[in-house]
Amino acid sequence: MPVITMEGPFLPDDKKEALVKGFTKIASEITNIPQEAFVIFIKENPYENMAQGGILISEKLKIQNTKQ
Secondary structure, three states: OOEEEEEEOOOOHHHHHHHHHHHHHHHHHHHOOOHHHOEEEEEEOOHHHOEEOOEEHHHHHHHHHHHO
16 A cells, blocks of 8 residues: 655645545556555644744744735
């Protein structure tokens, strides 16, 4: 059973559904493994627990929002 793991921010259920359908379809087409065999884990993380370039994503978003 192949496993696909996606880590990212919280997503609404409709986005998660689109994501897992897309991952499963593409992975199945590329690997020739039936879609039913795939298991997908979505690990959601708050922006306060993610950083890029030494800056929390939550802080980057605050900065971006003040510039708009």
